[in-house]
Amino acid sequence: xxxxxxxxxxxxxxxxxxxxxxxxxxxxxxxxxxxxxxxxxxxxxxxxxxxxxxxxxxxxxxxxxxxxxxxxxxxxxxxxxxxxxxxxxxxxxxxxxxxxxxxxxxxxxxxxxxxxxxxxxxxxxxxxxxxxxxxxxxxxxxxxxxxxxxxxxxxxxxxxxxxxxxxxxxxxxxxxxxxxxxxxxxxxxxxxxxxxxxxxxxxxxxxxxxxxxxxxxxxxxxxxx
Amino acid sequence: xxxxxxxxxxxxxxxxxxxxxxxxxxxxxxxxxxxxxxxxxxxxxxxxxxxxxxxxxxxxxxxxxxxxxxxxxxxxxxxxxxxxxxxxxxxxxxxxxxxxxxxxxxxxxxxxxxxxxxxxxxxxxxxxxxxxxxxxxxxxxxxxxxxxxxxxxxxxxxxxxxxxxxxxxxxxxxxxxxxxxxxxxxxxxxxxxxxxxxxxxxxxxxxxxxxxxxxxxxxxxxxxxxxxxxxxxxxx
Numbered sequence: 001x002x003x004x005x006x007x008x009x010x011x012x013x014x015x016x017x018x019x020x021x022x023x024x025x026x027x028x029x030x031x032x033x034x035x036x037x038x039x040x041x042x043x044x045x046x047x048x049x050x051x052x053x054x055x056x057x058x059x060x061x062x063x064x065x066x067x068x069x070x071x072x073x074x075x076x077x078x079x080x081x082x083x084x085x086x087x088x089x090x091x092x093x094x095x096x097x098x099x100x101x102x103x104x105x106x107x108x109x110x111x112x113x114x115x116x117x118x119x120x121x122x123x124x125x126x127x128x129x130x131x132x133x134x135x136x137x138x139x140x141x142x143x144x145x146x147x148x149x150x151x152x153x154x155x156x157x158x159x160x161x162x163x164x165x166x167x168x169x170x171x172x173x174x175x176x177x178x179x180x181x182x183x184x185x186x187x188x189x190x191x192x193x194x195x196x197x198x199x200x201x202x203x204x205x206x207x208x209x210x211x212x213x214x215x216x217x218x219x220x221x222x223x224x225x
Numbered sequence: 226x227x228x229x230x231x232x233x234x235x236x237x238x239x240x241x242x243x244x245x246x247x248x249x250x251x252x253x254x255x256x257x258x259x260x261x262x263x264x265x266x267x268x269x270x271x272x273x274x275x276x277x278x279x280x281x282x283x284x285x286x287x288x289x290x291x292x293x294x295x296x297x298x299x300x301x302x303x304x305x306x307x308x309x310x311x312x313x314x315x316x317x318x319x320x321x322x323x324x325x326x327x328x329x330x331x332x333x334x335x336x337x338x339x340x341x342x343x344x345x346x347x348x349x350x351x352x353x354x355x356x357x358x359x360x361x362x363x364x365x366x367x368x369x370x371x372x373x374x375x376x377x378x379x380x381x382x383x384x385x386x387x388x389x390x391x392x393x394x395x396x397x398x399x400x401x402x403x404x405x406x407x408x409x410x411x412x413x414x415x416x417x418x419x420x421x422x423x424x425x426x427x428x429x430x431x432x433x434x435x436x437x438x439x440x441x442x443x444x445x446x447x448x449x450x451x452x453x454x455x456x457x458x459x460x461x
Contacts, residue, residue: 002301003334011331019319022360083313086281087376090315091332092304224283224297 008093012101030067057185076157095220107146141181144208151215237287263419265436271419308377314369318362333380347375366393387418435459
């Protein structure tokens with residue numbers, strides 16, 4: 001008998017949120033990294049308004065991606081270190097449900113950091129990042145990146161050099177996604193015609209769907225020995 | 226009391242890691258309700274065998290069946306029948322004992338009321354009722370081990386696999402575990418317990434299976450035989 005997909009995924013999300021609420025091991029580390037990164041870029045890039053518009057979307061996404069790498073690694077390490085991944089695998093649950101549970105947990109943590117970055121960057125860079133479409137782009141980009149990040153973190157967490165291996169594996173695969181997210185944000189900030197950023201957003205959504213389908217198909221093979 | 230039907234069957238079961246053979250062509254059957262003590266020196270393949278039986282590892286060659294289902298291909302069908310106490314506690318440190326059991330209860334599809342009842346009963350039987358709402362990270366090794374046993378028993382599995390379950394337990398906990406195992410056996414549960422400590426084999430264990438260099442060197446009823454003698458002759 002298999003436990004229903006939704007119950008399993010919900011149990012994993014609820015467990016991850018509860019554990020994070022207690023330990024604050026993921027969000028605090030990601031947020032601190034993001035804060036320092038934004039400050040460093042802010043001091044390093046003393047730019048005029050136009051140059052800031054050019055650079056800020058890159059700063060947003062590069063910071064968010066490196067912060068999320070820390071989070072994905074830690075999230076999977078928590079499963080691995082006490083052998084909990086084995087406990088999940090022993091249960092009569094679909095591997096895809098485990099993936100969705102872990103993915104949504106990672107997405108929520110990364111989104112919290114991403115949304116916290118927007119007002120901070122608005123204040124430091126003097127650009128209107130608190131815009132509905134930019135928030136939507138951040139949420140969509142974060143979800144797509146969490147999808148591929150969760151899959152690859154599950155693979156690399158089983159290796160000794162997991163901290164180094166995850167960025168090496170993830171960044172090349174996520175590059176088209178990163179470039180599209182940067183392009184969409186830049187178009188939105190510069191007030192480009194809707195057709196321009198809508199195209200980028202559509203591309204972002206399409207890549208996210210591809211990542212999601214691939215991850216759901218591959219997760220079972222990634223988890224099995 | 227065991228019945229004659231084989232619940233677990235291993236046929237020419239082999240496992241190698243990176244070309245290094247750990248288990249070599251094991252053939253054995255375990256009947257429903259049997260308590261098998263799995264013995265052997267460190268590195269003899271006990272933990273690997275338990276991982277294969279639980280479906281966590283895939284055999285390099287041969288087959289293993291639980292309840293007629295072939296592992297790991299049909300593992301989903303047998304997962305609900307297996308409880309594993311491994312080397313590591315398989316518990317979440319930042320959850321309480323109660324929350325851990327509730328979480329695993331949800332994964333096994335146990336309804337809320339039943340989950341509550343079993344959680345309370347199991348925490349009582351492993352002596353952790355008063356620490357039910359303490360975080361697992363504050364527990365000693367022995368307390369984690371006891372909670373791990375509760376986790377493995379939560380879904381009332383037909384087969385309980387225990388990998389060195391006595392490690393880290395004090396005398397009172399050892400006696401409590403022996404009682405739990407005897408009760409499980411009385412309820413018709415099949416138990417396979419690995420240990421390298423012969424003095425730890427409970428009296429309720431009816432059969433010994435000794436592994437030596439990845440092969441079965443002894444497989445018979447314990448009866449009145451002295452465990453040290455069995456082990457010495459099997460390892461010779």
